[in-house]
Amino acid sequence: MMVLLFMPVVVHADNNAKAVHPELSEQEMYISCADCHKEATPELEKQWYDSSHGIAIVKCYQCHGTFGTFKLTPTRTDCAVCHMDQLTKCSTDTACWDCHTPHLFKAKK
Secondary structure, eight states, rough: HHHHSOOOOOEEETEEEEEEEEOOTTGGSSSSSSHHHHHSSSSHHHHHHHSHHHHOOOHHHHOOOTTTTTOOOHHHHHHHHHHHHHHHTTTOOHHHHHHHBBOOOBBBO
């Protein structure tokens, strides 16, 4: 049963994949995402933890939405909430992760 909580579920629609977070109990929804993701996806949790977002304690839902609005890949609009100045300097057809590694937020070499 616990294994199912940690397995991401992806539903494919057209060419766009929509991620669906596994269903959680009401109590589980109150714990930090990192509490589960330390076990489920330790490499991603560690990347976030060591990143500027982790250091600033930017929570997962701020970029990825809540369980009801969860999205695997945030949009430029999501990034603009905090990074409007940086986005105005970038091409509108470029995604942030084209230049920055997701969760590490370092420029790709």
